[in-house]
Amino acid sequence: MIRNTVLIAKKELLSYFVSPVTYVVAGLFFLTNALFFYLFIKEARGDFEAITGYFFSWLGFWFLALFIPPIITMRLVADELRLGTIEMLMTAPSSDLGVITGKFFAAQLYSFLLWAPTPILFMIAQWSGATFDWGIIWAGYLGAILVYSLFCAIGIFTSALSDSPLLSMLLALVFELALLFLMFLRSYSSAPYAEVISERYSLWHIMSETLLRGIVNTSHIVFLVSLTALFLFLATRALEFRRWK
Amino acid sequence: MEVNDMKAVSGTTKAATGANVAVMVAAAVAIxxxxxxxAxxxxxxxxxxxxxxxxxxxSDKSLGLLKEMPAKLGKDSQGRERAIEFVSFLNARSEAEMKGIEMIHQLVDVYKSDGSGRIAFSKFNGQTDINAIIAKLQELKIKDPAPQTLLIALGDRVRTIYLEDMVKIDRQRGGMFGGGEEGERIAENRIEDTITSNLLALLETEKPKAYFITGHGEADVDSGDRDGCGRFADTLRQSGYDVASLDLTEKGGVPADARVVIWISSSKPVPPGELAILKKxxxxxxxxIVALDPQVDPNADADMLKLLAEFAIKSPPGVVCNLIFDPLTGGAASGLPDCAEVTAVRYQDFSSAHPVTKSFFEQxxxxxFPGSRSFERILEGDSKAMxxxxxxxxxxxxxxxxxxDFRWDEANEPQAAKSVLVAATLPNETDATTSAPADVNDKKxxxxxxxxxxxxxxxxxxGFPAxxxxxxxxxxxxxxxxxxAGIGPKSLQKSAFMDTTLILSRIMGFSLILGGVAVTVAGLMNYIRRGAMTALIAGACVGAFPFLLGLYNLIVSSSQN
Structure with missing residues (x-):
C-alpha cells in the first residue's frame, strides 16, 4: 500500500510541477508573504519579536491558509469523480486509503514547498541587523505546517464529497472557519466546556497564544495531527460511500 | 436474476455500506x-x-518551591487543601505594557500548571469586569486596591506586586542610530524572580531578618540619598525580609534572629569589642555581605579587612581599572581614554557553578562594578575557609x-583578571564541639x-539598579x-531602535528576483508541456525585468550599507 501511495503522490506532484500556474502561484505566495513582512517591519518599528507574531498570526497568514490548501486540493478527488477517472483509480491495486493519502501527501508537500523560501525573509532581516528568537520562528513554522496539513486534509475530504471543485472549496472554507473561530464559542455559551474548547482547540489560540510564544504543547500537536487523520479517514469513507451509492 | 431482485440486492448493499460507513465514522470521531x-x-x-x-x-529554583508548596500549604481547619490564588488586575495602557502583561499572565499560567493543582489564577479587566473586581476585592478583604497589580493570596494573607516590579518598560523615545523609528520597549524581565520571591514570602510563616551594620560611617539604611542604602533595604522588604539597623554597641551582639548581616563600607575604625563580636x-x-569602597586612607576600612581575613580574603588598596574595548572590534576603542575605573564584568567571567552568579552566566x-576593589585569597595561615x-x-x-591617576603603570601595576566579587564559607566551630550534623545540607x-x-x-x-x-x-x-538565589532576570531579545530601510530594500530586491525566476520557470514549463516557444520567450522577457531590478536593488542597498 505504501508503494502505491508513493506512486500516487508522485503522479500528483508531477502534475503540479508541469503546470505553469504552479510557479505563478508559488511566486505570488512568496510575494504576498514578502509584502506582509515588509509591512510588518514598517509597522513593528524595530520590535522584531513582534514581526514573528504578525507573520504567523495576522490576517494575511490566515487568509492564505484558508484559501491556498482548498485551492490545491479542490480538484484532487472532485475532478476524478467529475471526469469518471475515479473508476480507473479504484480498480488499480490500491486501497481507498492509499489513494487519499497519496493525494494528501502530494498536496501537503506542495504547500510546504510554498513555505520553503519564506525563512529567507527572516534571514535577510537578520543579515541587515535585526535580531530574532529563532525558536519562536521555528515554532511558527511548525504551526503553519500543521495547520496547512489539516486544511489539506479538510480540502481532500470536501473534494471527495462533491463533483464540483468550487463547491468542495466552499465546503472546506466552512470547516476551516469553524475551527478558526472556535475561540468565539465562549462568547455564546457560558458552559464550562465552551471556555476549555475555545482556549484549547481554537486554531487562532493555538497559533497566537502558544506556538508564537515559543511553547510547543503536545496536546495541541495531538489535536492537529488527530484531526488531520480524522479528515483523511472521513475522505476514504466518503469515497467508499460514493462508490456504492 | 430479475431486475427487481438486482435492485433489492443493490439496495441492501447500499444500506449495509451506508451503515458500515456511519458506524466507522462514529467510531473514528469517538477515538x-x-x-x-x-492528551x-x-x-x-x-x-x-x-x-x-x-x-x-x-527555573529549577521556582520548580523546587512549587514542589515543596503542597507540604507547606497543608490543609485548613476544615480539612480542605489550602491553595494559593493569583489575581491579576493588570491592564495595558500601551503596546509595551500589553506585551509585558501577556508575558506575566503566560508565566503565571506556567506556575499554575506546575503547581500541583494548588494554584488558581483569575484575570480581571478593569474596564469590563467592574462588578467582578469589586466582588473579588471584598473576598480578599482589600479596601484600598492599587491599580496595575498582581495579587498573590493565601487565605487572608495577600502580597501585592506592581507591574513595574516585574517588567521595566523603557519609555525613552528616540532612534539609537538617528532614525525616526521609536517606541516603548520592555527593558527588563524579572517576572519569575519577583513572583517566586513573593510566593516564598507568602509561604514562610516567619520573615527572615537582614541587619545593616551602622555606627562607623556606613551607608544609611533609611536614606534615599545617592549614598544611602534605602533602595537596597526596600527591595529586601519586597522580597519578604524584615530589615533593621544593627548598632553593635547598643545591642551588644548580633541578634539571634539575624539571617544576614550587611556591612556597607565603614569609613571609621570599629571598636575592638565589636569586631570581636563579628568574628565570633x-x-x-x-x-x-561586605562591600568595600576605594579608600585614600588605607586605615579607613582596616577593620572590615580584618573580618574578611577570617574568611581568608584580602583586598589590596586601589581601584580596578581596565582598558576600554570596542564592543564590535574587540580592540581598544578609538577616541576614548585608554582606561576606565568603571569595570564591566562580562557574563563569561561570572562563575557558572555558584548559585549567586549562575543565572548571570546563563542569561x-x-x-x-564602578570604583571596585579587588580581592585575593590569603594563602598563608591555616584558615579552613573556602x-x-x-x-x-x-x-x-x-x-x-x-x-x-587611572593610567596603567606598566612597571608597578601588573595586568591580570581581577576578582571583584568573592564568596567564602567557613566551617561552623560550634559543630566541632557537638555531634556531627545529620546530613550535608544540615552542615551547609x-x-x-x-x-x-x-x-x-x-x-x-x-548604583543600586546595576x-x-x-x-x-x-x-x-x-x-x-x-x-x-539563582533566578535573576531573564535576558531579553535585543531589539534596537534601528533604521529598517535597509531590510525593506533587501526584501524588495530579493522578492523581485524570486518573482522573476517564478515567471521564467512558468514560461519554461509551458514550453516543455506544450512546446510553446512564444510562452518561453515571453516568460524569459517578463521574468528578466523584475529579476534585474531586484539584483540592482540588492547590490545598491548593500553597497550603500
Missing amino acids: TIIINYL AQSRFQTYFDWTRSGSNTL YAHRGGRF KLRVQ VEDLARTNPKSWVDTPPF SKEGRLIAFGSATLARNG GRDLLLSSVEWLAGREFA
Whole structure:
C-alpha cells in the first residue's frame, strides 16, 4: 500500500510541477508573504519579536491558509469523480486509503514547498541587523505546517464529497472557519466546556497564544495531527460511500 | 436474476455500506475525542519551551518551591487543601505594557500548571469586569486596591506586586542610530524572580531578618540619598525580609534572629569589642555581605579587612581599572581614554557553578562594578575557609594604586583578571564541639558564609539598579534560600531602535528576483508541456525585468550599507 501511495503522490506532484500556474502561484505566495513582512517591519518599528507574531498570526497568514490548501486540493478527488477517472483509480491495486493519502501527501508537500523560501525573509532581516528568537520562528513554522496539513486534509475530504471543485472549496472554507473561530464559542455559551474548547482547540489560540510564544504543547500537536487523520479517514469513507451509492 | 431482485440486492448493499460507513465514522470521531481528552490530561500533557531565553520555563529554583508548596500549604481547619490564588488586575495602557502583561499572565499560567493543582489564577479587566473586581476585592478583604497589580493570596494573607516590579518598560523615545523609528520597549524581565520571591514570602510563616551594620560611617539604611542604602533595604522588604539597623554597641551582639548581616563600607575604625563580636559570629555560622569602597586612607576600612581575613580574603588598596574595548572590534576603542575605573564584568567571567552568579552566566548578563576593589585569597595561615571567585574582570585589568591617576603603570601595576566579587564559607566551630550534623545540607545550613563586593556603589541608591540582582541573589544564598538565589532576570531579545530601510530594500530586491525566476520557470514549463516557444520567450522577457531590478536593488542597498 505504501508503494502505491508513493506512486500516487508522485503522479500528483508531477502534475503540479508541469503546470505553469504552479510557479505563478508559488511566486505570488512568496510575494504576498514578502509584502506582509515588509509591512510588518514598517509597522513593528524595530520590535522584531513582534514581526514573528504578525507573520504567523495576522490576517494575511490566515487568509492564505484558508484559501491556498482548498485551492490545491479542490480538484484532487472532485475532478476524478467529475471526469469518471475515479473508476480507473479504484480498480488499480490500491486501497481507498492509499489513494487519499497519496493525494494528501502530494498536496501537503506542495504547500510546504510554498513555505520553503519564506525563512529567507527572516534571514535577510537578520543579515541587515535585526535580531530574532529563532525558536519562536521555528515554532511558527511548525504551526503553519500543521495547520496547512489539516486544511489539506479538510480540502481532500470536501473534494471527495462533491463533483464540483468550487463547491468542495466552499465546503472546506466552512470547516476551516469553524475551527478558526472556535475561540468565539465562549462568547455564546457560558458552559464550562465552551471556555476549555475555545482556549484549547481554537486554531487562532493555538497559533497566537502558544506556538508564537515559543511553547510547543503536545496536546495541541495531538489535536492537529488527530484531526488531520480524522479528515483523511472521513475522505476514504466518503469515497467508499460514493462508490456504492 | 430479475431486475427487481438486482435492485433489492443493490439496495441492501447500499444500506449495509451506508451503515458500515456511519458506524466507522462514529467510531473514528469517538477515538479522536478520546485521544484528545487523554492528551489534554496533565499527566500526559507536556510542553517544550523553544524560546532562546527560556522565558516560558520556570527555573529549577521556582520548580523546587512549587514542589515543596503542597507540604507547606497543608490543609485548613476544615480539612480542605489550602491553595494559593493569583489575581491579576493588570491592564495595558500601551503596546509595551500589553506585551509585558501577556508575558506575566503566560508565566503565571506556567506556575499554575506546575503547581500541583494548588494554584488558581483569575484575570480581571478593569474596564469590563467592574462588578467582578469589586466582588473579588471584598473576598480578599482589600479596601484600598492599587491599580496595575498582581495579587498573590493565601487565605487572608495577600502580597501585592506592581507591574513595574516585574517588567521595566523603557519609555525613552528616540532612534539609537538617528532614525525616526521609536517606541516603548520592555527593558527588563524579572517576572519569575519577583513572583517566586513573593510566593516564598507568602509561604514562610516567619520573615527572615537582614541587619545593616551602622555606627562607623556606613551607608544609611533609611536614606534615599545617592549614598544611602534605602533602595537596597526596600527591595529586601519586597522580597519578604524584615530589615533593621544593627548598632553593635547598643545591642551588644548580633541578634539571634539575624539571617544576614550587611556591612556597607565603614569609613571609621570599629571598636575592638565589636569586631570581636563579628568574628565570633562568623565562626558560629554567621552570614555576611561586605562591600568595600576605594579608600585614600588605607586605615579607613582596616577593620572590615580584618573580618574578611577570617574568611581568608584580602583586598589590596586601589581601584580596578581596565582598558576600554570596542564592543564590535574587540580592540581598544578609538577616541576614548585608554582606561576606565568603571569595570564591566562580562557574563563569561561570572562563575557558572555558584548559585549567586549562575543565572548571570546563563542569561549572558554583564554588570558594571564602578570604583571596585579587588580581592585575593590569603594563602598563608591555616584558615579552613573556602574562597570562590564569583566575578572577574578581563585579563587587561590592573589595580590602580593611590594617588589614583587611572593610567596603567606598566612597571608597578601588573595586568591580570581581577576578582571583584568573592564568596567564602567557613566551617561552623560550634559543630566541632557537638555531634556531627545529620546530613550535608544540615552542615551547609550552619556554615559561616560571606560575600564580598569590591564596589560598595552597587549597594548604594546611586548604583543600586546595576547591583540589585547580584545583591538580592547574594542575600538569598546567605539566608539559606538557595533556590531563590539563582533566578535573576531573564535576558531579553535585543531589539534596537534601528533604521529598517535597509531590510525593506533587501526584501524588495530579493522578492523581485524570486518573482522573476517564478515567471521564467512558468514560461519554461509551458514550453516543455506544450512546446510553446512564444510562452518561453515571453516568460524569459517578463521574468528578466523584475529579476534585474531586484539584483540592482540588492547590490545598491548593500553597497550603500
